[in-house]
Amino acid sequence: MPIHEKSLIRPENLVEHDELVIDGVDVSGHWSTFIETRAISDYNEDLQDEIGALGGGENIHRCWQCGSCTNACTVNAINPDFNPRYWIYLIRLGMESELVRDKDIIWQCVSCNKCTYACPRDVNPEGVMKATAHWLEMKGHTEKKPSMIFDEAFSEQVFDTGKIEDGLVLRQFFQRTGQPLTQPWLVTLVTGLIKRFPVFYLMRLGLATVFRPRTKGWSRAKAAINEYVEEVEAANRKALKLDAKGAE
């Protein structure tokens, strides 16, 4: 059975008849399970082009479905529903509603690049996963996922000062995702360090907060990058046929 036909055998698409006689033959019971008749009419014929227009998705059209990406995938090994090959197939067919069913896991790609290493067609599946996650958020199919919140907090710091300070990234991420900083593991991590070397740690923490690391002479680069980011965002929205602000 081809991978995209997975949807056919979902429990809600299967029918069993308690009493069914066809041409005089009794076919009642679960041994004679039928697949519901269906006709797909809601193809999004632009789906591949839309995801291909976003950063990382450019080579999706090259896929020939060998499955090397899924076979190599780190996340697939711990969650079999995480299946890059399947999603690429759905996107290329335009089966948007099927793709959207997995909206809450696609963002979990850890960027280990095992798929991109294995891919014989230079599809860059890692980039396709990021473009797809981005597409789901831009189209309003899902709220901003933690990874995008992290990417944005991180990138804003880089664009602003040229450098990041990892403590600040951590604090901003927890703040933006509404999580307390007093995670038990984090407390253990930090107190362990303070116990062994209090003066150094406190000094560094204090200094980094007051004097954020920054790249000298960064202001022109900052302006150039911010201008470019706006351009990219406008182009992305145009490719996805979204208006200048908000959802479709």
Added chain:
Amino acid sequence: MSGKYQKVAYYPGCALEGSGHAYNRSTKAVGKKLGLDLVELKNWNCCGAMEVKNIDPKIQTYLSARNLSIAEDMGFDTVMAPCNGCYHNLKKAEYDLENDEASREVNSRLSGKAGHNTYESGKVETIHALDWIKHSVGEEGIKDRVKNSLKGLKVANYYGCMYTRPRHIFPEKDKGPGSESTSKPHFMDELLAAAGAENVDYPLKTACCGGAHALSDSDTSTKLVLNLLTTAEACGADVIATECPTCHTGLEMHQIRAEKVLGRKTSVKILYFTQLLGMAMGLSPKAVGVHENFSDSMSLIKEKKLA
């Protein structure tokens, strides 16, 4: 091999000024001990790590191109980055600038507006701290300087993702004997063996620690890290040697988290390979920043008489 890379430009990157400072300290200390010169890039910027590319990959290329242009301006033809993320991004930028017209166009536009030279591919070679030590002094150079042999120390060498993947951005790898392998990397194994370590046969050398989502998807990272830790223990390792600040901090963080959240305690220690090399060459734990690690490895260091 010797003679190469005696004086190179040094790109520490943000992590090495923050959570990975121990790697910075130990890399510099080892370089000094080996008589190698590191000259830090002036006014370097962040490479964009694993995040900026998700906003737009071409900005990430530009960020690395700016750093490479600085190396060129300073008169260097080699830049050494100990952080896997920085190293990967410099390599990726080099590849994209050579092969992708759109990346070249964005780089030249942004460089022009930012007011610095536009970096062109082929001007500066990017190397990792492993290449740097391997090709400057090599195993022989390490052997000559060993004071506290790592004899009896069982090491799992952990290289992570960004040092070898994807293959196409590392044209110098997989070139047969003497070159690094992208499927079974061995430079760290060889350097630590030269310092006396007993490397265990660790099957997860290039497995992923989930570092990109260490905070945003902690449960996935904890599972991945726990697998790395328990496998290292099953292989009989006393310590996992690392070469990436994201992996290193991820292992330390999720070792604690695995214990707190999943109730799975592991006791394998985690040290940068430069910390192990440094202590083997007689540097004190403090000189290689053992106190700056989040995890406490002093019991093992004392047991193996490296302090």
